[in-house]
Amino acid sequence: MSTAVDASLPVAEQEDGTANMLGGKKVAVVFVLGGPGSGKGTQCSNIVEHFGFTHLSAGELLRSEIKSGSENGTMIDSIIKEGKIVPSEITVKLLQEAMIKSENNKFLIDGFPRNQENRLSFENVIKIAPEFVLFFDCSEEEMVRRLLGRNQGRADDNIETIRKRFRVFEESSLPVVQYYDSKGKVKKINAAKPIPEVFEDVKTIFQPYGSKAA
Numbered sequence: 001m002s003t004a005v006d007a008s009l010p011v012a013e014q015e016d017g018t019a020n021m022l023g024g025k026k027v028a029v030v031f032v033l034g035g036p037g038s039g040k041g042t043q044c045s046n047i048v049e050h051f052g053f054t055h056l057s058a059g060e061l062l063r064s065e066i067k068s069g070s071e072n073g074t075m076i077d078s079i080i081k082e083g084k085i086v087p088s089e090i091t092v093k094l095l096q097e098a099m100i101k102s103e104n105n106k107f108l109i110d111g112f113p114r115n116q117e118n119r120l121s122f123e124n125v126i127k128i129a130p131e132f133v134l135f136f137d138c139s140e141e142e143m144v145r146r147l148l149g150r151n152q153g154r155a156d157d158n159i160e161t162i163r164k165r166f167r168v169f170e171e172s173s174l175p176v177v178q179y180y181d182s183k184g185k186v187k188k189i190n191a192a193k194p195i196p197e198v199f200e201d202v203k204t205i206f207q208p209y210g211s212k213a214a
């Protein structure tokens with residue numbers, strides 16, 4: 001694993017002024033939030049391609065955990081089917097393992113923190129403050145249309161679970177966005193536009209984080 005510190009990387013500090021370090025390397029973390037179907041995963045793929053970040057989707061890590069037959073798999077599966085949020089200790093451990101295993105020092109953490117418990121658990125265990133929170137703003141009507149057309153065989157892409165996910169997003173995830181907004185850390189994107197137009201706005205935000213080679 002590379003332990004080199006990339007001196008050119010603009011990296012946030014924690015509130016006590018401590019640098020964001022993980023396993024001896026200086027790291028930059030961007031949290032990517034937005035309602036179900038707002039386009040987080042789609043835009044993260046574009047950011048990876050253009051800016052060399054590693055994309056860690058909390059939802060994907062949980063789905064892999066189910067497929068791997070882990071002891072928590074059955075419990076995670078039923079929580080996802082209910083559109084609810086998996087206990088933070090599980091999700092944070094999966095994120096921590098993935099970050100440590102990676103040789104990269106720039107991470108997009110997609111779909112996390114989903115609630116205040118997620119946020120506090122990440123702060124206490126991983127101890128890294130995000131550079132900023134990228135927030136994809138989109139109407140429910142458009143998000144429903146996208147989710148029902150996604151066709152990736154996801155167990156939660158049915159109208160009943162989609163409605164539950166929207167309620168959880170409003171009740172538990174938006175307060176996290178508001179928390180980071182009060183700290184001046186939210187960069188809000190109009191996600192209702194076509195994919196290339198959304199990415200034009202995303203690109204402007206990521207320019208300081210260098211190109212793919214960084």
Ligand SMILES: Nc1ncnc2c1ncn2[C@@H]1O[C@H](COP(=O)(O)OP(=O)(O)OP(=O)(O)O)[C@@H](O)[C@H]1O
Pocket residue numbers: 034035036037038039040041042043059111146147149150151191192193194195198
């Ligand atoms: N700007 C856009 N315009 C139209 N369709 C889009 C746009 N962005 C993404 N999509 C499509 O909408 C669907 C959902 O996108 P995506 O999986 O990126 O959303 P997400 O925010 O990651 O959702 P989830 O929270 O459920 O994982 C996909 O089929 C994707 O191709």
Ligand SMILES: Nc1ccn([C@@H]2O[C@H](COP(=O)(O)O)[C@@H](O)[C@H]2O)c(=O)n1
Pocket residue numbers: 036057058059060062079080081083084085086087091110111112113114118156165
């Ligand atoms: N921090 C998280 C992220 C996700 N989940 C669960 O996974 C589902 C799918 O997440 P996507 O980001 O891929 O849409 C989500 O509805 C939750 O059930 C979680 O618990 N915690």
Ligand SMILES: [Mg+2]
Pocket residue numbers: 040041057059111
């Ligand atoms: Mg996604």
